[in-house]
Amino acid sequence: MTKKIVIVGLGLIGSSLALAVKKEHPKVTIIGIDIQEASEEFALKRGIIDERGAELQEAAAEADVILLCSPVEVVKKQLTELSSCILKPDVIISDVGSTKKEIVEAAEQLRLDSFIGGHPMAGSHKSGVTAGDERLFENAYYILTPNQNADSKKVNALKELLKGTQAKFVTLEPEEHDQITGMLSHLPHVIAAGLVNQSKVFNEEHPRARQLAAGGFRDITRIASSDPEMWTDILLNNKEILLDLITGWQNEMDQVSQWLKNGNQEAIFQFFYEAKETRNQMPIHKEGAIPAFYDLFVDIPDVPGVIAEVTGILGKRELSLINLKILETREDIFGILQLTFKRKEDLEKAKETLEKETAYLCYEK
Numbered sequence: 001m002t003k004k005i006v007i008v009g010l011g012l013i014g015s016s017l018a019l020a021v022k023k024e025h026p027k028v029t030i031i032g033i034d035i036q037e038a039s040e041e042f043a044l045k046r047g048i049i050d051e052r053g054a055e056l057q058e059a060a061a062e063a064d065v066i067l068l069c070s071p072v073e074v075v076k077k078q079l080t081e082l083s084s085c086i087l088k089p090d091v092i093i094s095d096v097g098s099t100k101k102e103i104v105e106a107a108e109q110l111r112l113d114s115f116i117g118g119h120p121m122a123g124s125h126k127s128g129v130t131a132g133d134e135r136l137f138e139n140a141y142y143i144l145t146p147n148q149n150a151d152s153k154k155v156n157a158l159k160e161l162l163k164g165t166q167a168k169f170v171t172l173e174p175e176e177h178d179q180i181t182g183m184l185s186h187l188p189h190v191i192a193a194g195l196v197n198q199s200k201v202f203n204e205e206h207p208r209a210r211q212l213a214a215g216g217f218r219d220i221t222r223i224a225s226s227d228p229e230m231w232t233d234i235l236l237n238n239k240e241i242l243l244d245l246i247t248g249w250q251n252e253m254d255q256v257s258q259w260l261k262n263g264n265q266e267a268i269f270q271f272f273y274e275a276k277e278t279r280n281q282m283p284i285h286k287e288g289a290i291p292a293f294y295d296l297f298v299d300i301p302d303v304p305g306v307i308a309e310v311t312g313i314l315g316k317r318e319l320s321l322i323n324l325k326i327l328e329t330r331e332d333i334f335g336i337l338q339l340t341f342k343r344k345e346d347l348e349k350a351k352e353t354l355e356k357e358t359a360y361l362c363y364e365k
Contacts, residue, residue: 005064009068010069011034011039012129016134016137020137030049031051032044033056056081066091098230099177099238119143120137122136122140138167141168142162145172146171187242294346296339296340297338300335319350320342321341
């Protein structure tokens with residue numbers, strides 16, 4: 001494959017796609033475009049891209065594939081710009097947006113029949129070009145939402161180009177995609193952000209709560225740390241579906257409130273029982289709408305140098321942590337070190353190594 005690939009937007013997703021494509025197809029030429037010159041310079045210096053692009057119209061004229069790795073509203077503007085360009089007859093245009101219906105409709109209205117909507121369902125706590133990771137999409141679902149006039153050969157060609165992601169490709173209708181991600185990703189982000197904002201007011205009245213929140217509360221609201229600009233964009237572009245979902249959530253909470261007021265023990269039990277049964281049937285440790293992270297807990301003594309010891313051991317095995325924190329939930333001489341990994345196999349290797357080289361208790365929850 002000796003094609004020219006234009007990637008517009010060299011953030012986490014764009015740079016990771018560039019690395020994955022180059023790994024599987026080393027002969028392709030990747031042209032990178034970003035609103036920040038520093039990102040383009042970094043990507044070129046580190047070999048993430050082969051060339052820096054000038055204007056989108058100029059780069060697009062030479063492109064065999066154009067990947068728009070920008071926020072949804074920006075992608076719409078880029079599609080409008082591309083619709084006035086002279087493009088190769090067999091060009092493939094795709095994006096990575098978290099909502100699909102409005103983007104696909106925009107492409108259809110602009111008669112960009114070569115557009116294939118895309119959404120790699122993977123992410124990281126990191127952002128920007130420096131966070132690029134060729135393994136970011138490994139075993140994740142990569143949703144494709146071709147428009148009605150899309151050529152199946154082009155869809156297959158796009159999958160072949162993205163083979164290096166090692167993702168699992170799934171084809172959905174744009175509206176179905178938005179409904180699914182609305183339920184499994186967008187609504188949970190809204191709820192998590194709401195819980196954190198509510199706790200902020202609560203913490204002012206109960207300062208001790210901030211310390212106790214370092215455990216389970218912090219974990220279940222992890223996704224509230226997501227990029228606010230990106231999530232504003234996502235919510236506004238999936239507005240109708242989210243309004244319905246939020247109404248459904250509010251009705252559910254109203255029902256729970258009534259059960260509490262009436263002391264309806266049976267209904268409350270059934271509420272938790274059904275939730276438990278449903279969750280237990282969900283796939284374990286599979287990449288889904290919300291990126292999965294894997295936590296290893298280590299009981300460590302309160303002595304100088306112990307954290308450096310643990311991280312040093314992991315470093316020698318080239319095991320990369322994505323987060324590390326001390327849980328302040330115990331008053332004895334041992335603390336709990338929480339180590340977070342992006343991949344299950346990294347957690348297992350870390351657990352095996354630490355149990356072999358130290359006497360510290362290691363466990364998962």
